[in-house]
Amino acid sequence: MIRKTQRIKKEVFLIFKITPTIKRVFSSISQPIKAIVLKSNSAHIRNLFPGEIMIRSILIYLSKADWARNLVTNWKFAWKAASRFIAGETIDDAINVVKELNKNGINATLDQLGENTSSPEEALQATQGIIRILEEIEENEVKANVSIKLTQIGLALNEQLCLDNLERILNNAKDKNNFIRVDMEDTPYTDQTIKLVHYLMNKGYLNTGIVLQSYLYRTEIDIKELIKDKVKFRLVKGAYKESSNDAFPRKKDVDENFDRLTEIIISSAIEQGSEVVSSNGRFPPVTALGTHDEKRILKAIQFQKMKGLSNDALEFQMLYGIRRDLQEQLTAQKYPVRVYVPFGTHWYPYFVRRLAERPANIWFFISNYFRK
Ligand SMILES: Cc1cc2nc3c(=O)[nH]c(=O)nc-3n(C[C@H](O)[C@H](O)[C@H](O)COP(=O)(O)OP(=O)(O)OC[C@H]3O[C@@H](n4cnc5c(N)ncnc54)[C@H](O)[C@@H]3O)c2cc1C
Numbered sequence: 433m434i435r436k437t438q439r440i441k442k443e444v445f446l447i448f449k450i451t452p453t454i455k456r457v458f459s460s461i462s463q464p465i466k467a468i469v470l471k472s473n474s475a476h477i478r479n480l481f482p483g484e485i486m487i488r489s490i491l492i493y494l495s496k497a498d499w500a501r502n503l504v505t506n507w508k509f510a511w512k513a514a515s516r517f518i519a520g521e522t523i524d525d526a527i528n529v530v531k532e533l534n535k536n537g538i539n540a541t542l543d544q545l546g547e548n549t550s551s552p553e554e555a556l557q558a559t560q561g562i563i564r565i566l567e568e569i570e571e572n573e574v575k576a577n578v579s580i581k582l583t584q585i586g587l588a589l590n591e592q593l594c595l596d597n598l599e600r601i602l603n604n605a606k607d608k609n610n611f612i613r614v615d616m617e618d619t620p621y622t623d624q625t626i627k628l629v630h631y632l633m634n635k636g637y638l639n640t641g642i643v644l645q646s647y648l649y650r651t652e653i654d655i656k657e658l659i660k661d662k663v664k665f666r667l668v669k670g671a672y673k674e675s676s677n678d679a680f681p682r683k684k685d686v687d688e689n690f691d692r693l694t695e696i697i698i699s700s701a702i703e704q705g706s707e708v709v710s711s712n713g714r715f716p717p718v719t720a721l722g723t724h725d726e727k728r729i730l731k732a733i734q735f736q737k738m739k740g741l742s743n744d745a746l747e748f749q750m751l752y753g754i755r756r757d758l759q760e761q762l763t764a765q766k767y768p769v770r771v772y773v774p775f776g777t778h779w780y781p782y783f784v785r786r787l788a789e790r791p792a793n794i795w796f797f798i799s800n801y802f803r804k
Pocket of ligand 1: 725
Protein backbone atom coordinates (compact mmCIF):
# COMPACT_ATOMS: atom_id res chain seq x y z
CA MET A 433 0.00 0.00 0.00
CA ILE A 434 2.79 2.38 0.99
CA ARG A 435 4.65 1.47 -2.19
CA LYS A 436 1.56 2.10 -4.31
CA THR A 437 1.03 5.51 -2.73
CA GLN A 438 4.66 6.38 -3.32
CA ARG A 439 4.39 5.38 -6.99
CA ILE A 440 1.23 7.47 -7.49
CA LYS A 441 2.95 10.41 -5.77
CA LYS A 442 5.91 10.02 -8.09
CA GLU A 443 3.73 9.90 -11.20
CA VAL A 444 1.70 12.94 -10.17
CA PHE A 445 4.94 14.79 -9.48
CA LEU A 446 6.23 13.83 -12.91
CA ILE A 447 3.07 15.01 -14.66
CA PHE A 448 3.33 18.36 -12.90
CA LYS A 449 6.99 18.62 -13.80
CA ILE A 450 6.51 17.79 -17.46
CA THR A 451 3.28 19.71 -18.15
CA PRO A 452 4.82 23.22 -18.17
CA THR A 453 7.50 22.03 -20.60
CA ILE A 454 4.89 20.53 -22.92
CA LYS A 455 2.82 23.70 -22.69
CA ARG A 456 5.88 25.81 -23.45
CA VAL A 457 6.75 23.68 -26.46
CA PHE A 458 3.22 23.87 -27.85
CA SER A 459 2.76 27.55 -27.24
CA SER A 460 6.12 28.40 -28.82
CA ILE A 461 5.34 26.26 -31.84
CA SER A 462 1.66 27.20 -32.25
CA GLN A 463 2.26 30.91 -32.94
CA PRO A 464 4.57 30.42 -35.91
CA ILE A 465 2.36 27.64 -37.28
CA LYS A 466 -0.69 29.90 -37.07
CA ALA A 467 1.20 32.68 -38.79
CA ILE A 468 2.33 30.31 -41.51
CA VAL A 469 -1.11 28.87 -42.16
CA LEU A 470 -2.82 32.24 -42.15
CA LYS A 471 -0.28 34.07 -44.26
CA SER A 472 1.44 31.28 -46.19
CA ASN A 473 3.13 33.90 -48.32
CA SER A 474 6.57 33.81 -46.75
CA ALA A 475 9.41 34.23 -49.14
CA HIS A 476 10.65 31.66 -51.59
CA ILE A 477 8.02 29.02 -50.94
CA ARG A 478 4.64 30.08 -52.31
CA ASN A 479 4.55 27.68 -55.24
CA LEU A 480 5.19 24.58 -53.15
CA PHE A 481 2.45 22.25 -51.90
CA PRO A 482 0.72 23.62 -48.76
CA GLY A 483 2.07 20.72 -46.66
CA GLU A 484 5.59 21.43 -47.87
CA ILE A 485 5.24 25.14 -47.13
CA MET A 486 4.23 24.34 -43.59
CA ILE A 487 7.02 21.79 -43.06
CA ARG A 488 9.68 24.15 -44.43
CA SER A 489 8.52 27.07 -42.34
CA ILE A 490 8.31 24.99 -39.19
CA LEU A 491 11.82 23.65 -39.78
CA ILE A 492 13.28 27.10 -40.35
CA TYR A 493 11.57 28.23 -37.15
CA LEU A 494 12.93 25.18 -35.31
CA SER A 495 16.47 25.87 -36.58
CA LYS A 496 16.46 28.95 -34.32
CA ALA A 497 14.61 27.51 -31.30
CA ASP A 498 16.86 26.80 -28.30
CA TRP A 499 14.46 24.29 -26.76
CA ALA A 500 14.44 22.23 -29.98
CA ARG A 501 18.23 22.37 -30.22
CA ASN A 502 18.56 21.10 -26.64
CA LEU A 503 16.16 18.27 -27.37
CA VAL A 504 17.50 17.14 -30.75
CA THR A 505 21.21 17.37 -29.98
CA ASN A 506 20.67 14.84 -27.20
CA TRP A 507 19.39 12.23 -29.66
CA LYS A 508 22.23 10.02 -30.87
CA PHE A 509 20.42 9.15 -34.09
CA ALA A 510 20.11 12.87 -34.92
CA TRP A 511 23.89 13.21 -35.09
CA LYS A 512 24.00 10.09 -37.27
CA ALA A 513 21.60 11.75 -39.71
CA ALA A 514 23.37 15.12 -39.50
CA SER A 515 26.72 13.57 -40.31
CA ARG A 516 25.58 13.13 -43.91
CA PHE A 517 26.00 16.92 -44.21
CA ILE A 518 28.75 17.51 -41.63
CA ALA A 519 32.35 16.33 -41.94
CA GLY A 520 32.74 15.50 -38.24
CA GLU A 521 33.12 17.20 -34.89
CA THR A 522 36.84 18.02 -35.08
CA ILE A 523 39.18 19.92 -37.39
CA ASP A 524 41.04 16.64 -38.07
CA ASP A 525 37.83 15.08 -39.40
CA ALA A 526 37.35 18.08 -41.67
CA ILE A 527 40.94 18.11 -42.95
CA ASN A 528 40.64 14.41 -43.84
CA VAL A 529 37.52 15.17 -45.90
CA VAL A 530 39.35 18.05 -47.63
CA LYS A 531 42.28 15.76 -48.50
CA GLU A 532 39.88 13.31 -50.17
CA LEU A 533 38.19 16.13 -52.11
CA ASN A 534 41.57 17.53 -53.22
CA LYS A 535 42.58 14.08 -54.47
CA ASN A 536 39.56 14.26 -56.77
CA GLY A 537 40.47 17.73 -58.03
CA ILE A 538 37.94 19.55 -55.84
CA ASN A 539 38.79 22.55 -53.63
CA ALA A 540 37.11 23.22 -50.31
CA THR A 541 35.92 25.94 -48.01
CA LEU A 542 35.95 24.99 -44.33
CA ASP A 543 33.26 26.16 -41.97
CA GLN A 544 33.53 25.79 -38.22
CA LEU A 545 29.86 25.54 -37.33
CA GLY A 546 28.45 28.18 -35.01
CA GLU A 547 26.32 31.28 -35.19
CA ASN A 548 24.75 33.83 -32.87
CA THR A 549 27.37 33.63 -30.13
CA SER A 550 26.04 35.16 -26.94
CA SER A 551 29.11 36.72 -25.28
CA PRO A 552 32.32 38.54 -26.31
CA GLU A 553 34.31 35.61 -24.86
CA GLU A 554 32.51 33.13 -27.11
CA ALA A 555 33.04 35.42 -30.11
CA LEU A 556 36.77 35.57 -29.32
CA GLN A 557 36.88 31.80 -28.93
CA ALA A 558 35.23 31.41 -32.35
CA THR A 559 37.76 33.85 -33.84
CA GLN A 560 40.63 31.81 -32.40
CA GLY A 561 39.02 28.64 -33.75
CA ILE A 562 38.89 30.16 -37.26
CA ILE A 563 42.56 31.16 -37.02
CA ARG A 564 43.37 27.60 -36.02
CA ILE A 565 41.64 26.34 -39.18
CA LEU A 566 43.90 28.62 -41.23
CA GLU A 567 46.91 27.12 -39.46
CA GLU A 568 45.73 23.56 -40.12
CA ILE A 569 45.16 24.33 -43.81
CA GLU A 570 48.71 25.67 -44.01
CA GLU A 571 50.28 22.75 -42.12
CA ASN A 572 48.42 20.14 -44.16
CA GLU A 573 49.00 22.00 -47.44
CA VAL A 574 45.42 21.45 -48.55
CA LYS A 575 43.51 23.43 -51.15
CA ALA A 576 40.97 25.14 -48.94
CA ASN A 577 39.88 28.55 -47.74
CA VAL A 578 37.49 29.39 -44.88
CA SER A 579 33.85 30.49 -44.69
CA ILE A 580 32.63 32.35 -41.63
CA LYS A 581 29.44 33.87 -40.27
CA LEU A 582 29.66 37.30 -38.68
CA THR A 583 27.22 36.48 -35.86
CA GLN A 584 29.69 33.74 -34.92
CA ILE A 585 32.33 36.40 -34.19
CA GLY A 586 30.03 38.82 -32.41
CA LEU A 587 27.90 40.77 -34.92
CA ALA A 588 24.73 40.32 -32.87
CA LEU A 589 26.53 41.62 -29.76
CA ASN A 590 28.53 44.62 -30.92
CA GLU A 591 29.55 45.78 -34.40
CA GLN A 592 32.99 47.04 -33.36
CA LEU A 593 33.78 43.76 -31.59
CA CYS A 594 32.85 41.88 -34.74
CA LEU A 595 34.89 44.22 -36.94
CA ASP A 596 37.97 43.75 -34.72
CA ASN A 597 37.58 39.97 -34.82
CA LEU A 598 37.07 39.98 -38.59
CA GLU A 599 40.16 42.14 -39.12
CA ARG A 600 42.21 39.76 -36.93
CA ILE A 601 41.05 36.82 -39.06
CA LEU A 602 41.73 38.61 -42.37
CA ASN A 603 45.18 39.66 -41.19
CA ASN A 604 46.03 36.10 -40.28
CA ALA A 605 44.66 34.78 -43.57
CA LYS A 606 46.65 37.43 -45.49
CA ASP A 607 49.90 36.22 -43.88
CA LYS A 608 49.06 32.70 -45.01
CA ASN A 609 47.96 33.77 -48.50
CA ASN A 610 44.45 32.58 -47.81
CA PHE A 611 40.91 33.80 -48.41
CA ILE A 612 37.93 34.30 -46.10
CA ARG A 613 34.39 34.09 -47.45
CA VAL A 614 31.81 35.87 -45.34
CA ASP A 615 28.53 33.92 -45.47
CA MET A 616 25.28 35.85 -45.57
CA GLU A 617 22.77 35.35 -42.78
CA ASP A 618 19.19 36.64 -42.48
CA THR A 619 18.07 40.20 -43.27
CA PRO A 620 18.65 41.77 -39.85
CA TYR A 621 22.36 41.35 -40.69
CA THR A 622 22.48 42.08 -44.44
CA ASP A 623 23.40 45.78 -44.24
CA GLN A 624 26.02 45.29 -41.53
CA THR A 625 27.60 42.31 -43.28
CA ILE A 626 27.98 44.22 -46.54
CA LYS A 627 29.22 47.31 -44.70
CA LEU A 628 31.95 45.48 -42.73
CA VAL A 629 33.27 43.45 -45.66
CA HIS A 630 33.28 46.54 -47.89
CA TYR A 631 35.04 48.61 -45.23
CA LEU A 632 37.82 46.07 -44.74
CA MET A 633 38.27 45.60 -48.50
CA ASN A 634 38.72 49.36 -48.83
CA LYS A 635 41.26 49.13 -46.01
CA GLY A 636 43.34 46.80 -48.19
CA TYR A 637 42.09 43.32 -47.28
CA LEU A 638 41.53 41.93 -50.74
CA ASN A 639 41.50 38.37 -49.42
CA THR A 640 37.80 38.41 -48.66
CA GLY A 641 34.49 38.11 -50.47
CA ILE A 642 30.81 38.07 -49.78
CA VAL A 643 27.70 35.94 -50.29
CA LEU A 644 24.56 37.44 -51.81
CA GLN A 645 21.12 35.84 -52.01
CA SER A 646 18.93 35.84 -55.12
CA TYR A 647 15.73 35.64 -53.04
CA LEU A 648 16.18 39.23 -51.84
CA TYR A 649 14.81 42.10 -53.96
CA ARG A 650 17.75 44.29 -52.95
CA THR A 651 20.50 41.97 -54.24
CA GLU A 652 20.67 43.35 -57.79
CA ILE A 653 21.37 46.83 -56.40
CA ASP A 654 23.90 45.43 -53.91
CA ILE A 655 25.77 43.56 -56.66
CA LYS A 656 25.89 46.60 -58.94
CA GLU A 657 27.26 48.66 -56.05
CA LEU A 658 29.87 46.13 -54.87
CA ILE A 659 31.04 45.12 -58.32
CA LYS A 660 32.67 48.53 -58.77
CA ASP A 661 35.15 47.55 -56.04
CA LYS A 662 35.94 44.13 -57.55
CA VAL A 663 34.24 42.23 -54.76
CA LYS A 664 34.28 38.44 -55.15
CA PHE A 665 30.80 36.96 -54.97
CA ARG A 666 29.24 33.68 -54.03
CA LEU A 667 25.70 33.85 -55.35
CA VAL A 668 23.16 31.59 -53.60
CA LYS A 669 19.37 31.44 -53.51
CA GLY A 670 19.12 32.02 -49.72
CA ALA A 671 18.42 29.68 -46.83
CA TYR A 672 16.48 31.71 -44.26
CA LYS A 673 12.83 32.56 -43.78
CA GLU A 674 12.23 36.08 -45.04
CA SER A 675 9.08 38.13 -45.36
CA SER A 676 7.62 38.88 -48.78
CA ASN A 677 8.46 42.53 -48.08
CA ASP A 678 12.13 41.62 -48.50
CA ALA A 679 12.22 38.52 -50.67
CA PHE A 680 10.53 37.00 -53.71
CA PRO A 681 7.73 34.77 -52.45
CA ARG A 682 7.81 32.48 -55.51
CA LYS A 683 10.62 29.99 -56.19
CA LYS A 684 10.32 30.70 -59.92
CA ASP A 685 11.20 34.36 -59.34
CA VAL A 686 14.13 33.43 -57.07
CA ASP A 687 15.46 31.16 -59.84
CA GLU A 688 14.98 33.77 -62.57
CA ASN A 689 16.70 36.35 -60.43
CA PHE A 690 19.56 33.91 -59.85
CA ASP A 691 20.05 33.62 -63.64
CA ARG A 692 19.85 37.39 -64.12
CA LEU A 693 22.36 38.08 -61.33
CA THR A 694 24.69 35.39 -62.65
CA GLU A 695 24.76 37.20 -66.00
CA ILE A 696 25.50 40.55 -64.32
CA ILE A 697 28.39 39.08 -62.32
CA ILE A 698 29.88 37.17 -65.28
CA SER A 699 29.70 40.25 -67.54
CA SER A 700 31.43 42.36 -64.95
CA ALA A 701 34.07 39.67 -64.27
CA ILE A 702 34.96 39.81 -67.97
CA GLU A 703 35.21 43.62 -67.89
CA GLN A 704 37.57 43.29 -64.91
CA GLY A 705 39.94 40.90 -66.71
CA SER A 706 38.45 37.43 -66.13
CA GLU A 707 40.47 36.53 -63.04
CA VAL A 708 40.70 32.76 -62.56
CA VAL A 709 40.84 30.56 -59.47
CA SER A 710 44.31 30.70 -57.85
CA SER A 711 46.73 27.81 -58.32
CA ASN A 712 46.75 27.04 -54.57
CA GLY A 713 42.96 26.59 -54.87
CA ARG A 714 42.29 29.14 -52.14
CA PHE A 715 41.29 32.32 -53.99
CA PRO A 716 38.08 31.93 -55.98
CA PRO A 717 37.35 33.91 -59.14
CA VAL A 718 34.88 36.84 -59.03
CA THR A 719 32.00 34.53 -59.97
CA ALA A 720 31.21 31.64 -57.66
CA LEU A 721 27.75 30.08 -57.80
CA GLY A 722 26.62 28.18 -54.70
CA THR A 723 23.86 25.93 -56.00
CA HIS A 724 22.93 22.31 -56.73
CA ASP A 725 20.28 23.36 -59.22
CA GLU A 726 21.21 21.86 -62.59
CA LYS A 727 19.08 24.35 -64.53
CA ARG A 728 20.86 27.31 -62.94
CA ILE A 729 24.24 25.69 -63.61
CA LEU A 730 23.36 24.98 -67.25
CA LYS A 731 22.17 28.56 -67.83
CA ALA A 732 25.36 29.93 -66.27
CA ILE A 733 27.52 27.72 -68.49
CA GLN A 734 25.59 28.74 -71.61
CA PHE A 735 26.10 32.42 -70.78
CA GLN A 736 29.77 31.93 -69.84
CA LYS A 737 30.46 30.19 -73.16
CA MET A 738 28.53 32.78 -75.16
CA LYS A 739 30.54 35.57 -73.54
CA GLY A 740 33.85 33.73 -73.93
CA LEU A 741 34.77 33.61 -70.22
CA SER A 742 37.24 30.78 -69.57
CA ASN A 743 36.05 27.81 -67.51
CA ASP A 744 38.48 28.46 -64.67
CA ALA A 745 36.92 31.89 -64.10
CA LEU A 746 33.57 30.35 -63.15
CA GLU A 747 33.51 28.44 -59.89
CA PHE A 748 30.70 26.13 -58.78
CA GLN A 749 30.24 25.56 -55.07
CA MET A 750 28.17 22.87 -53.40
CA LEU A 751 27.52 21.67 -49.88
CA TYR A 752 29.23 18.60 -48.43
CA GLY A 753 26.97 15.58 -48.80
CA ILE A 754 24.85 16.97 -51.64
CA ARG A 755 25.08 16.08 -55.37
CA ARG A 756 28.54 14.49 -55.48
CA ASP A 757 27.73 13.30 -58.98
CA LEU A 758 27.30 16.88 -60.15
CA GLN A 759 30.52 17.95 -58.42
CA GLU A 760 32.40 15.24 -60.33
CA GLN A 761 30.76 16.07 -63.66
CA LEU A 762 31.70 19.74 -63.43
CA THR A 763 35.26 18.91 -62.38
CA ALA A 764 35.54 16.63 -65.42
CA GLN A 765 34.43 19.59 -67.57
CA LYS A 766 37.35 21.59 -66.10
CA TYR A 767 35.30 23.97 -63.98
CA PRO A 768 36.69 24.80 -60.55
CA VAL A 769 34.46 23.14 -57.96
CA ARG A 770 34.57 23.99 -54.28
CA VAL A 771 32.79 22.00 -51.59
CA TYR A 772 31.61 23.72 -48.43
CA VAL A 773 32.80 21.47 -45.59
CA PRO A 774 31.17 22.24 -42.23
CA PHE A 775 32.42 20.65 -39.02
CA GLY A 776 32.09 21.07 -35.27
CA THR A 777 29.73 20.44 -32.42
CA HIS A 778 27.30 23.33 -33.14
CA TRP A 779 25.69 21.49 -36.04
CA TYR A 780 22.01 21.83 -35.13
CA PRO A 781 20.87 25.01 -37.02
CA TYR A 782 22.92 24.14 -40.12
CA PHE A 783 21.46 20.63 -40.21
CA VAL A 784 17.87 21.77 -39.76
CA ARG A 785 18.25 24.33 -42.61
CA ARG A 786 19.38 21.42 -44.84
CA LEU A 787 16.23 19.52 -43.87
CA ALA A 788 14.12 22.57 -44.66
CA GLU A 789 15.61 22.90 -48.15
CA ARG A 790 14.39 19.47 -49.04
CA PRO A 791 11.52 18.14 -46.92
CA ALA A 792 12.24 14.65 -48.38
CA ASN A 793 15.35 14.71 -46.14
CA ILE A 794 13.04 14.35 -43.15
CA TRP A 795 12.40 10.71 -44.12
CA PHE A 796 16.12 10.19 -44.21
CA PHE A 797 16.28 11.69 -40.69
CA ILE A 798 13.44 9.49 -39.42
CA SER A 799 14.94 6.33 -40.99
CA ASN A 800 18.08 6.95 -38.91
CA TYR A 801 15.93 6.69 -35.79
CA PHE A 802 14.84 3.17 -36.74
CA ARG A 803 18.45 2.24 -37.53
CA LYS A 804 19.73 3.44 -34.13
C1 LIG B 1 28.52 26.47 -51.12
C2 LIG B 1 27.24 27.03 -50.59
C3 LIG B 1 27.26 28.05 -49.67
C4 LIG B 1 26.07 28.60 -49.19
N1 LIG B 1 26.10 29.69 -48.38
C5 LIG B 1 24.95 30.29 -48.03
C6 LIG B 1 24.95 31.53 -47.32
O1 LIG B 1 25.98 32.08 -46.98
N2 LIG B 1 23.75 32.09 -47.00
C7 LIG B 1 22.55 31.51 -47.37
O2 LIG B 1 21.49 32.07 -47.09
N3 LIG B 1 22.52 30.32 -48.02
C8 LIG B 1 23.68 29.72 -48.36
N4 LIG B 1 23.65 28.55 -49.07
C9 LIG B 1 22.36 27.80 -49.19
C10 LIG B 1 21.53 28.25 -50.39
O3 LIG B 1 21.02 29.53 -50.15
C11 LIG B 1 20.38 27.27 -50.66
O4 LIG B 1 19.54 27.23 -49.54
C12 LIG B 1 20.81 25.85 -50.96
O5 LIG B 1 21.95 25.84 -51.77
C13 LIG B 1 19.70 25.08 -51.72
O6 LIG B 1 19.38 25.73 -52.91
P1 LIG B 1 19.85 25.26 -54.37
O7 LIG B 1 20.46 26.44 -55.03
O8 LIG B 1 20.69 24.07 -54.29
O9 LIG B 1 18.51 25.02 -55.16
P2 LIG B 1 17.19 24.18 -54.85
O10 LIG B 1 16.22 24.56 -55.91
O11 LIG B 1 16.78 24.35 -53.43
O12 LIG B 1 17.67 22.69 -55.05
C14 LIG B 1 18.05 22.18 -56.31
C15 LIG B 1 18.36 20.70 -56.15
O13 LIG B 1 19.50 20.53 -55.32
C16 LIG B 1 19.36 19.42 -54.45
N5 LIG B 1 19.33 19.91 -53.04
C17 LIG B 1 19.24 21.19 -52.64
N6 LIG B 1 19.28 21.26 -51.29
C18 LIG B 1 19.37 20.00 -50.84
C19 LIG B 1 19.46 19.43 -49.54
N7 LIG B 1 19.44 20.16 -48.43
N8 LIG B 1 19.53 18.08 -49.44
C20 LIG B 1 19.57 17.29 -50.56
N9 LIG B 1 19.50 17.79 -51.81
C21 LIG B 1 19.40 19.13 -51.96
C22 LIG B 1 18.07 18.75 -54.84
O14 LIG B 1 18.37 17.80 -55.82
C23 LIG B 1 17.27 19.90 -55.43
O15 LIG B 1 16.29 19.47 -56.33
C24 LIG B 1 24.83 28.03 -49.59
C25 LIG B 1 24.81 26.99 -50.52
C26 LIG B 1 25.98 26.49 -51.03
C27 LIG B 1 25.92 25.41 -52.05
